[in-house]
Each structure stands twice: as C-alpha cells, then as structure tokens.
Amino acid sequence: xxxxxxxxxxxxxxxxxxxxxxxxxxxxxxxxxxxxxxxxxxxxxxxxxxxxxxxxxxxxxxxxxxxxxxxxxxxxxxxxxxxxxxxxxxxxxxxxxxxxxxxxxxxxxxxxxxxxxxxxxxxxxxxxxxxxxxxxxxxxxxxxxxxxxxxxxxxxxxxxxxxxxxxxxxxxxxxxxxxxxxxxxxxxxxxxxxxxxxxxxxxxxxxxxxxxxxxxxxxxxxxxxxxxxxxxxxxxxxxxxxxxxxxxxxxxxxxxxxxxxxxxxxxxxxxxxxxxxxxxxxxxxxxxxxxxxxxxxxxxxxxxxxxxxxxxxxxxxxxxxxxxxxxxxxxxxxxxxxxxxxxxxxxxxxxxxxxxxxxxxxxxxxxxxxxxxxxxxxxxxxxxxxxxxxxxxxxxxxxxxxxxxxxxxxxxxxxxxxxxxxxxxxxxxxxxxxxxxxxxxxxxxxxxxxxxxxxxxxxxxxxxxxxxxxxxxxxxxxxxxxxxxxxxxxxxxxxxxxxxxxxxxxxxxxxxxxxxxxxxxxxxxxxxxxxxxxxxxxxxxxxxxxxxxxxxxxxxxxxxxxxxxxxxxxxxxxxxxxxx
Amino acid sequence: xxxxxxxxxxxxxxxxxxxxxxxxxxxxxxxxxxxxxxxxxxxxxxxxxxxxxxxxxxxxxxxxxxxxxxxxxxxxxxxxxxxxxxxxxxxxxxxxxxxxxxxxxxxxxxxxxxxxxxxxxxxxxxxxxxxxxxxxxxxxxxxxxxxxx
Numbered sequence: 001x002x003x004x005x006x007x008x009x010x011x012x013x014x015x016x017x018x019x020x021x022x023x024x025x026x027x028x029x030x031x032x033x034x035x036x037x038x039x040x041x042x043x044x045x046x047x048x049x050x051x052x053x054x055x056x057x058x059x060x061x062x063x064x065x066x067x068x069x070x071x072x073x074x075x076x077x078x079x080x081x082x083x084x085x086x087x088x089x090x091x092x093x094x095x096x097x098x099x100x101x102x103x104x105x106x107x108x109x110x111x112x113x114x115x116x117x118x119x120x121x122x123x124x125x126x127x128x129x130x131x132x133x134x135x136x137x138x139x140x141x142x143x144x145x146x147x148x149x150x151x152x153x154x155x156x157x158x159x160x161x162x163x164x165x166x167x168x169x170x171x172x173x174x175x176x177x178x179x180x181x182x183x184x185x186x187x188x189x190x191x192x193x194x195x196x197x198x199x200x201x202x203x204x205x206x207x208x209x210x211x212x213x214x215x216x217x218x219x220x221x222x223x224x225x226x227x228x229x230x231x232x233x234x235x236x237x238x239x240x241x242x243x244x245x246x247x248x249x250x251x252x253x254x255x256x257x258x259x260x261x262x263x264x265x266x267x268x269x270x271x272x273x274x275x276x277x278x279x280x281x282x283x284x285x286x287x288x289x290x291x292x293x294x295x296x297x298x299x300x301x302x303x304x305x306x307x308x309x310x311x312x313x314x315x316x317x318x319x320x321x322x323x324x325x326x327x328x329x330x331x332x333x334x335x336x337x338x339x340x341x342x343x344x345x346x347x348x349x350x351x352x353x354x355x356x357x358x359x360x361x362x363x364x365x366x367x368x369x370x371x372x373x374x375x376x377x378x379x380x381x382x383x384x385x386x387x388x389x390x391x392x393x394x395x396x397x398x399x400x401x402x403x404x405x406x407x408x409x410x411x412x413x414x415x416x417x418x419x420x421x422x423x424x425x426x427x428x429x430x431x432x433x434x435x436x437x438x439x440x441x442x443x444x445x446x447x448x449x450x451x452x453x454x455x456x457x458x459x460x461x462x463x464x465x466x467x468x469x470x471x472x473x474x475x476x477x478x479x480x481x482x483x484x485x486x487x488x489x490x491x492x493x494x495x496x497x498x499x500x501x502x503x504x505x506x507x508x509x510x511x512x513x514x515x516x517x518x519x520x521x522x523x524x525x526x527x528x529x530x531x532x533x534x535x536x537x538x539x540x541x542x543x544x545x546x547x548x549x550x551x552x553x554x555x556x557x558x559x560x561x562x563x564x565x566x567x568x569x570x571x572x573x574x575x576x577x578x579x580x
Numbered sequence: 581x582x583x584x585x586x587x588x589x590x591x592x593x594x595x596x597x598x599x600x601x602x603x604x605x606x607x608x609x610x611x612x613x614x615x616x617x618x619x620x621x622x623x624x625x626x627x628x629x630x631x632x633x634x635x636x637x638x639x640x641x642x643x644x645x646x647x648x649x650x651x652x653x654x655x656x657x658x659x660x661x662x663x664x665x666x667x668x669x670x671x672x673x674x675x676x677x678x679x680x681x682x683x684x685x686x687x688x689x690x691x692x693x694x695x696x697x698x699x700x701x702x703x704x705x706x707x708x709x710x711x712x713x714x715x716x717x718x719x720x721x722x723x724x725x726x727x728x729x
Contacts, residue, residue, distance in 0.1 A: 279622045285716050286707045288617065289625035289677050293709065293716050299623065311622040328622050331677065350620045505662040506646075508690045515662065516694050
C-alpha cells in the first residue's frame with residue numbers, strides 16, 4: 001500500500017500538479033500591480049514548518065512578496081476536524097508587472113501557480129466611469145424591453161434602446177472558481193476586483209476554514225480608488241445596498257449573507273453616495289424591523305460621518321446638493337418598477353414614495369460630478385434578477401426598461417462629459433427566452449392562446465403617455481416569455497397583476513411544490529419542475545453575458561473575456577496602477 | 581441572517597408560569613398579522629397599540645406555517661402568506677417583517693405550508709437574543725398550540 005501511494009505521488013508529480021496544496025491567488029490570477037492581496041497556501045496534510053519551501057520565479061519568496069509567512073500547523077474545520085497545515089501572508093504587494101511563478105513544496109506536497117501582474121498606462125484615459133449593471137440581464141430581457149417599449153412594425157424595431165447604441169462589446173464568461181454556475185457575489189466580485197472567486201464570495205478567495213471573514217483578500221475597486229485617486233465613489237441600486245452586487249464594490253467576505261457586517265464594510269469605505277434599499281441592516285436590534293444582532297445604529301454613524309439622510313423621494317430631492325448622501329428607501333429590497341409605477345402592489349402601499357433608478361442615478365451624477373477629480377459610479381438594476389428568479393417576466397422586463405432609461409441618462413451625462421467611460425452589462429444570465437405572443441383577443445384560454453410562428457404576429461403594447469413604458473402590461477397581444485429552468489409551478493399565461501409571482505412554496509419535507517394560489521386561474525396548467533425539488537425558483541444560467549461600452553477605454557472590450565478581465569479595462573481607463 | 585427567534589428555556593418557563601396564572605383553557609384575544617405594526621418606515625417599525633396592549637396576554641393568530649428550520653425544531657414562523665424561503669439567492673433567508681415566531685410545547689407534526697392554521701399562545705414583546713442560536717426576535721408567541729382551520 002505504501003509503495004502504491006508513493007508510486008501514485010510520483011506519477012502525479014510527472015504531470016506537474018503534484019500534491020494537493022492550494023495556493024491563493026489561484027493559478028492564472030491576474031493582479032493589478034501595487035494592489036494589496038493575501039497570499040495563502042493550504043496543504044492537504046500536516047507538514048513541518050521547516051519543510052515548507054516557497055520560491056517566486058526561482059528565488060526566495062521574501063523578496064517578491066515582501067515579508068515572512070505565518071505558519072499554521074493545523075487548520076481546524078467543522079467540529080475541530082484537522083484540515084492540514086497552511087501558510088499565510090496578508091497584504092502582499094507586487095509593484096512590477098510580469099509573470100510570477102510561485103512554487104510551493106512541503107514534504108510530498110507540491111504546487112506551482114503563475115500569476116499575471118499587470119501594470120496600467122501612466123495617464124488615465126477617462127476621468128469618470130459609470131458602470132451600469134443589470135442584475136441577471138440576459139439577451140431576451142433586452143429584446144423584450146425593445147419590443148415592449150418601442151414596438152415593432154413589419155419585422156423592424158420602431159425605436160432603439162439606449163443600450164443599442166453602445167459601440168463596443170464583448171461576451172463575458174461568468175463562471176465561478178468552484179462551478180460553471182455563478183451568483184451575483186462571485187460575478188460582481190470578479191468585475192470589481194479582477195479576481196474570480198467562489199459562489200457567494202466577495203473580495204476574497206474562498207479558503208477551506210469555516211469563518212467567513214478570514215479568507216484571503218484581494219483589493220476591491222473602491223479600495224484601489226481610495227489608494228490611488230481622490231475620486232468620489234457612488235453606489236445606486238434597487239436592492240438592499242448591502243446585497244451582493246453593491247457589496248462587491250467594497251466588501252470582503254466568503255458569505256454574501258453577512259449583510260450586517262457588509263454595512264460596516266460600506267461604512268469603512270464611505271462611498272460619497274449610497275442609494276437603495278436595505279435599511280433593516282442599519283438599525284439597532286432594539287428597533288422593530290431591524291435585522292441586526294447588535295446595538296450599532298449605522299444611520300446615526302453615517303450621519304455623524306457627514307452624510308445627509310434621505311428616506312423617500314421628497315427627501316432625496318432636498319438632500320441632492322449635499323456632499324455625502326445616504327438614501328435608504330425601503331427596509332428590504334425596493335419594489336419592482338412595475339409595482340412602483342403602475343400596479344402599486346408588492347410593498348408599495350407601505351413604502352409609497354420610493355424613487356426610481358433614473359431619479360436616484362440623476363441625483364448621484366449631480367453629486368459625484370462636483371468632484372473635479374472625477375468619480376466611479378456603480379448603478380445596479382437589481383430587480384431584473386429578482387423578478388427573473390420567480391419566473392415573473394413582466395416585472396423583469398419593466399425593470400429592464402427602467403435600466404435602459406438609466407443608461408440613456410448616463411449617455412446624456414457622457415455627451416456633456418466625454419471623459420466618461422460607460423459600461424453596461426449583466427453579472428450573470430437567466431434562462432429567459434421570448435417564444436411568441438400570448439393572444440387574449442382570440443377567445444381562448446391557457447396554452448391555446450399562446451401563438452407562435454406566423455400566428456404570433458406582433459404585440460399590441462401602447463405608450464400613449466410617452467413615458468417609455470407600456471401603458472398596460474396586460475396588453476391584448478403580449479410577449480410570451482419563458483424560463484428554461486423552474487420548480488413545480490402553475491403556468492397562467494398571464495401577467496401577475498395582484499403582486500409578484502411566487503411559483504413554488506416549501507412543504508413540510510423541505511421540497512418546493514407548486515403554489516396553489518395560481519391553480520384556479522382559468523387556463524392555468526401544472527408544470528412539473530425540471531430543477532431538483534430543493535430549488536425554490538429559477539436559477540442563474542451559465543450562458544455568456546453581453547457587455548457593451550462606450551467612451552474612452554471602451555475599445556479594450558472585445559471578443560470573449562473572463563469577467564475578471566473587465567477589471568483590467570477599468571483599471572487601465574483610470575490608470576489605477578499608478579498613484580494619481 | 582434573518583431576525584427570527586427560537587425561544588429559550590428561560591422564556592419558555594416564563595411563558596409557562598404566565599399561562600398557569602391565566603388558565604390554559606382561556607381563549608385568547610384575536611390578533612392578525614396585519615395588525616402588528618402601527619408605523620412602517622425606513623427608520624424602523626413601531627408595534628401597534630393593540631400589540632402593546634396584548635403583551636403578556638394569551639392571543640390567537642391565523643397564518644401559515646413557514647417550513648421549520650430544523651426537523652427537530654420546536655418553534656416555527658407564522659407568516660401571512662405561504663412562503664418560499666430564499667426566493668432570490670442561494671443561501672439567504674430573509675423574512676418579511678409581518679411574522680411571529682411561535683414556540684410550541686411539544687414536538688408535533690408540521691402542517692403543509694399552504695394550510696391555514698390558528699395559533700394560540702402568550703404574546704411576548706421585546707428584544708431577546710436566543711443564547712443558543714443567536715437569533716434576535718422582538719415578538720413571540722410562547723407556550724403555544726395550534727390547529728388547522
């Protein structure tokens with residue numbers, strides 16, 4: 001047996017990936033020159049400190065990494081299980097661009113990784129970046145937004161989306177380090193740090209130990225901006241401001257659900273403008289509605305740090321001129337655009353005066369553009385994703401139209417401020433697709449009113465008030481849009497006018513079963529899920545995202561790019577490799 | 581982490597003591613999940629006068645049983661509509677604000693989430709952190725029993 005194991009070790013050594021040691025940053029990591037990151041090696045077994053050898057480009061590591069590693073004899077897992085030895089060095093910085101091959105060995109364990117440390121141009125190409133992200137934005141969302149908002153005659157669109165005129169584009173690969181699948185944490189973290197990571201992780205590589213905030217860190221764009229520039233930073237979202245996407249701009253945690261701590265991380269970085277939902281995580285635990293477990297009152301802390309607070313549309317308008325602005329318009333995620341603007345369902349009755357994404361972005365741009373040094377603004381249409389999960393296509397598309405109107409606003413700003421790069425993208429996709437038309441005008445129910453091929457014809461949405469949104473979401477002939485993956489549910493072939501769709505509910509066995517609420521809708525059919533029964537809603541898909549951009553720096557977007565490669569374009573554009 | 585609560589042994593005993601005073605058979609005042617808050621705002625919610633008046637009293641509430649967090653749990657969350665946990669992400673479980681944590685005396689068969697139930701228990705108002713799970717709750721029904729409606 002012993003001989004067999006040795007032989008096995010020898011044979012794996014031959015193919016160059018000997019041993020089971022894991023090195024963070026991972027092989028093929030791309031690292032902004034001068035940006036701090038944590039270096040960690042996890043050995044599969046117990047090794048002796050004196051046996052650990054680390055070389056960088058063939059020389060002793062201390063010169064390249066700038067310090068001595070800390071040796072951890074035995075890392076502990078769940079229930080104190082021994083996970084193996086490790087070495088750790090926090091806050092490493094490599095200033096000189098180039099390929100860095102890191103070779104680690106201890107006893108039988110060996111690992112070699114190569115990092116690409118990249119520099120940026122000396123001079124910035126643009127002063128400002130507006131990074132607009134449609135959460136879950138997929139091709140069908142765009143097509144549906146164009147068809148609904150602009151219409152179509154004889155096969156040609158009657159108008160163009162603002163997104164349609166961005167002149168550079170790339171296909172973006174969104175997979176996580178631990179799966180082809182993906183979520184809003186690892187995807188936005190790749191955009192905002194230049195490092196891919198594991199599902200649910202933000203600003204860290206996911207290590208093996210249970211604590212969620214000790215994982216090896218990488219620098220976020222907000223930290224890089226603070227380190228190298230005097231630019232202002234803005235976050236505008238329709239989710240909770242501590243949700244994964246905005247969190248990725250500032251946070252370091254293995255677990256996106258550490259929302260109470262993420263509020264603290266937001267506070268540490270202090271973006272000049274923070275607008276969205278999620279006040280529950282700002283309130284001390286004694287306040288009904290709070291989701292904190294401590295006595296910290298972050299509303300008060302932000303106010304003491306000079307922030308003007310806005311809690312509704314009117315307060316946002318009056319707070320618009322202040323230097324620092326915290327706008328929290330909902331205890332949780334803000335309502336869908338369709339509910340806010342037309343149906344007044346969801347929680348609109350409780351929070352009737354929520355501003356929209358366009359209004360919030362306008363205030364953010366007015367505020368941030370006062371800084372002569374420029375700004376980085378991240379805007380997220382969060383609810384495209386949040387509606388796509390529960391298969392609520394009309395809400396997802398309405399939020400996409402709102403997103404596009406925000407892109408239009410950004411383009412107007414860019415027309416007056418041409419030293420601005422605009423990036424418009426999604427973080428991951430949903431399995432959404434437009435298949436035809438649901439036709440209420442032919443006197444049929446359910447699937448029989450679903451028309452495809454020549455029978456489909458064109459939708460009949462109207463926009464009498466010229467606000468860019470369809471006047472009625474339940475037009476007589478409307479888009480038939482479906483999702484590729486789903487739990488058990490009832491398909492009603494109708495928009496959900498009574499409130500957001502909740503396709504499945506959990507039963508006593510922990511399985512998601514079709515929500516009976518929709519069973520008796522005329523024409524509703526039972527659709528057996530194709531996802532495992534523990535999945536509550538449609539999931540993210542693995543398809544590429546389409547990124548579009550315009551302005552200085554945009555020409556670097558082309559072909560296929562990893563999501564982490566996008567960060568290099570942002571860093572190049574603002575010359576983040578150089579202290580400004 | 582969602583702010584819901586298990587109920588500790590201490591609270592359980594307190595509930596028991598209180599209940600023995602009022603008599604277990606006594607039917608409670610009615611309270612609906614719509615009546616929990618007098619004010620809903622970004623800066624926090626405020627319990628309604630009715631909730632404050634019923635603190636420490638036996639009340640009956642109707643709603644749906646959210647799936648128990650653990651098979652062995654002796655508590656559950658009462659919600660206004662049947663809930664799909666974690667609709668938006670892979671591991672989160674954010675609860676709406678109009679819920680009540682219900683502690684039951686004995687382990688029992690949980691009912692399907694689409695079944696309307698009526699719970700009777702002692703209403704307990706005030707911040708309390710469960711020492712075992714770390715859950716924080718501001719509103720609980722303790723020493724409760726329930727039946728399907």
